[in-house]
Structures are given as C-alpha cells and as structure tokens.
Amino acid sequence: MAETVVLGKKLGSGERAYITLPVTTMASGYRLEVPVHVLNGMKPGPKIFLNAVSHGDAYTGMQVIKRVLETADVNELCGTIIAVPCANPIAFEWDSRNTPVDMNNLNRNFPGSPKGWFTDQLADVVCSICSEADMLIDWHGGSYGTAINYILMKKAEGELSDRILELGLAYGLEMYYNGAPAGxxxxxxxxxxxxxxxLGKxxxxxxxxxxxxxxFDQIALSAQGVFNVMRKMGMYPGDPIVPKTQYLIKKRPLLRPKNGGLFVPAVGFDHLNKTVPQGTLLAQILSPLTLEVIEEIVAPCEQTVFLNMRGYATKVHPGDYAYILGDLASAEQFHN
Structure with missing residues (x-):
C-alpha cells in the first residue's frame, strides 16, 4: 500500500486528485487559485514536482505534463507525481512573460510573500509545494516563433551538485548547460x-x-525525459533512454540585435541543437523604412550549436533575444 498526504489531502494507492491552492481575490472579484494534479502510485516512493507556465507565453511544459499524467501507469509508479501545469494563470491568459497585474516576473520572485505584490503572493503559494517534493523539473521556453531545447543545471554544493548532474543527464537530451548566467x-x-x-533538493x-x-516530437521527447528521471529516482521501472553522447556546455553566447527592424533568419528550425562553423550568417535585420540590411548576426564560435533560436521573419526591438548559442568546444562530453 502507498497511502500518502499531499498538500493536506490524503490519497490512497493508485489515486488521482485535483487540488486548487487559493492565492487571492482579483479586482474583478474572481478567486485566483493554483491548479495541482496529483498521481499517487500503487507503491511508496519519492515525490517529484513538475512545474510549468511560470511565464505565460511558454506553454510547452503544460503539454508535457498532460502527456505524463495521461501515460503514467499507477501500477508501475513507486511514489507520487505532483504537477502544476499552469503556475501563472493570469500571465497565460494574456500570453505574457510577466504577470500583467504588476508586471513582475514570477520566476524572479520566489519564494515570494503572502503580504507582497500579486506575483509575490502567487510565488509564495507555488513554493509551498517544494516542501512536499524530493525533486523539481521546471519548464521554460517556447513562445511564438522561437524554439529552445536544452537542460539548464544550476550549481550546488557537494553531493547535491552530483545528484543534479545525475538526474539532469538522465533526462536524456543531448545539450546541457551549467555555466554562468547570461548577465x-x-x-x-x-x-x-x-x-x-x-532546500537541499x-x-x-x-x-x-x-x-x-x-x-522531431518535442513533447514526446520531453515526456520521456520525465519518465527517465523517475527511473533514475527508482519511481518507475526500466533504465533511462539516453543518447550516445551528451554535451555539458560551459560557454553560452547570447546574441541580441543592436538595432530593431525586421528580423530575417538565414537558418531554420531544423538547425535546433545542430552545429554551424564560426562566421555563418544566422540572420539579417532590415530597416522597415529603407529596406536596407542594417545589421547581420553571425555565428561567434568555431562550433556554434543552437540552443534557442528565432526561425520566422518577425519584428524585433533593439536588444531582443535572437539566439542562445553554445560553444561546443567548451563542452564536457558524457558517453553512454
């Protein structure tokens, strides 16, 4: 038997539950709540926290969580999945990276405060789930006209750092980064x-x-990554499915156009996680008035790999994200 208690709710073996955590009352009078899906396995084990849509314009993680909850077999699951598919419902409603009510960035406001700004209150409620879980996977990225595909692993101390690396690599992507932030x-x-x-987790x-x-089917690959991590944690049977070689990149150039205008890519989404040589033309910026090319963006590294990219002709402001790239020569390689 694997009875457990999650967020004050008792769940029996193999039970599913939908819980809502109250945050506040909106100016409209509507109540804001954080949605939580819980899937408890037939056997006891660790608890994994899956979180998505802290930024309202990045909703691929929501689809991944749906896939995981639909395909997980409770008879095989040892432990509990705690999933928040939409951590910031208001930002999602407005397709906005930041929370429209106060324009704060939820993923820069943890652990938040029950007496703070709207986003602080939301962060405080989401954080309450962390104390219940043994491990967290947090999804980001994927707004319109962009594509991103890598795992970011933060550095920690001692054995925790080793555990992050172990579980991160188990996810099963090719590209990883654990260097300095972009700014x-x-x-x-x-x-x-x-x-x-x-919290030491x-x-x-x-x-x-x-x-x-x-x-490629990014949602299927990412859902597989969740099951891979659960396998590594002893929550699911079998061994993680991983590529023959994985790259832990140490240098990650972030390219932003100095000028605004029409962004015209020279490489398509088929280049995601692929490599091009230094000097390769990636995109041009055109003046919407004169139609002249006012800026060119080129690959900065001898082995430039695409981690995040724009792939459509779209308007850009000066300093907008264009590419997150990896210097593949800086990568530590793991052979499986």
Whole structure:
C-alpha cells in the first residue's frame, strides 16, 4: 500500500486528485487559485514536482505534463507525481512573460510573500509545494516563433551538485548547460529551482519549448525525459533512454540585435541543437523604412550549436533575444 498526504489531502494507492491552492481575490472579484494534479502510485516512493507556465507565453511544459499524467501507469509508479501545469494563470491568459497585474516576473520572485505584490503572493503559494517534493523539473521556453531545447543545471554544493548532474543527464537530451548566467547574477535570482536547491533538493530547468512545428516530437521527447528521471529516482521501472553522447556546455553566447527592424533568419528550425562553423550568417535585420540590411548576426564560435533560436521573419526591438548559442568546444562530453 502507498497511502500518502499531499498538500493536506490524503490519497490512497493508485489515486488521482485535483487540488486548487487559493492565492487571492482579483479586482474583478474572481478567486485566483493554483491548479495541482496529483498521481499517487500503487507503491511508496519519492515525490517529484513538475512545474510549468511560470511565464505565460511558454506553454510547452503544460503539454508535457498532460502527456505524463495521461501515460503514467499507477501500477508501475513507486511514489507520487505532483504537477502544476499552469503556475501563472493570469500571465497565460494574456500570453505574457510577466504577470500583467504588476508586471513582475514570477520566476524572479520566489519564494515570494503572502503580504507582497500579486506575483509575490502567487510565488509564495507555488513554493509551498517544494516542501512536499524530493525533486523539481521546471519548464521554460517556447513562445511564438522561437524554439529552445536544452537542460539548464544550476550549481550546488557537494553531493547535491552530483545528484543534479545525475538526474539532469538522465533526462536524456543531448545539450546541457551549467555555466554562468547570461548577465549579472543578481538579475537571475529568485527562481523556483534556486529555491528548491536552497532546500537541499535537486532541481533542473527544462528549457524546452517551441512556438512552431519542429522536425522531431518535442513533447514526446520531453515526456520521456520525465519518465527517465523517475527511473533514475527508482519511481518507475526500466533504465533511462539516453543518447550516445551528451554535451555539458560551459560557454553560452547570447546574441541580441543592436538595432530593431525586421528580423530575417538565414537558418531554420531544423538547425535546433545542430552545429554551424564560426562566421555563418544566422540572420539579417532590415530597416522597415529603407529596406536596407542594417545589421547581420553571425555565428561567434568555431562550433556554434543552437540552443534557442528565432526561425520566422518577425519584428524585433533593439536588444531582443535572437539566439542562445553554445560553444561546443567548451563542452564536457558524457558517453553512454
């Protein structure tokens, strides 16, 4: 028997539950609640927390969680899946990275506060789940016209760092990153993964999503990644399915256009996680007035690999994200 208690609710062996955690009353009078799906296995074991849509314009993780909940066999599951498919319902409603009510970034506001801004209150409620779980996978990325596919692993101390690496590699992607953030470290504090790591528990960021069609089934691959991690944790039978070689990248150039205009890509989404040589033309910026090319974006590394990319001709502002790239020469390789 595997009876358990999650967020105050008692679940029997093989039981599913849908729980809502109250946050606040909106100005409209409607109550805001965080949705939580719980799947308890027939056998006891660890608890894994799956979280998505902290940013309202990145919803691939929601689809991955749906796939996992639909395909997990409770008769095989040892432990409990705790899943939040939409951590920020208001941002999702408005297709906005930040929370429209106060324009704060939920994934920079953890652990939040019950007496803070709207987003702080939301963060406080989501954080309450962390104390219930043994491991966290947090999905980000995939707004319209972009594609991203790698695992971000934060550094920790001692055995926890080793455990993060072990579970991260078990996810089964080819590309990983655990180097410095893209800008000043102070701009990247307050993440849910940092909070979980601060509790002494492993956590990874699944930078996985696409606001377009890709030449591979990203949702199926990511759902497989969840089962891989659960296998490594002893929650599910079998061995993780992993590629022959995995790359842990240490250097990650982030390219932003200096000028705004029409972004015209020279490479398509079929290049995601693929490599091009230094100097390869990636995109041009056209003036919407003169129609002249006012800027070119080129590959900066001898082995430039695409981790995140734009693939459509779209408007860009100065300083918008264009590409997150990896310097493959900086990578530590793991052979399986």
């Amino acid at each position: 000043p470290a102070a701009k990247y504090t307050g993440t849910l993964t940092d909070y979980m790591i601060g 492993p956590s990874i960021v699944a930078e996985i999503g696409a606001g377009t069609d890709l030449p």
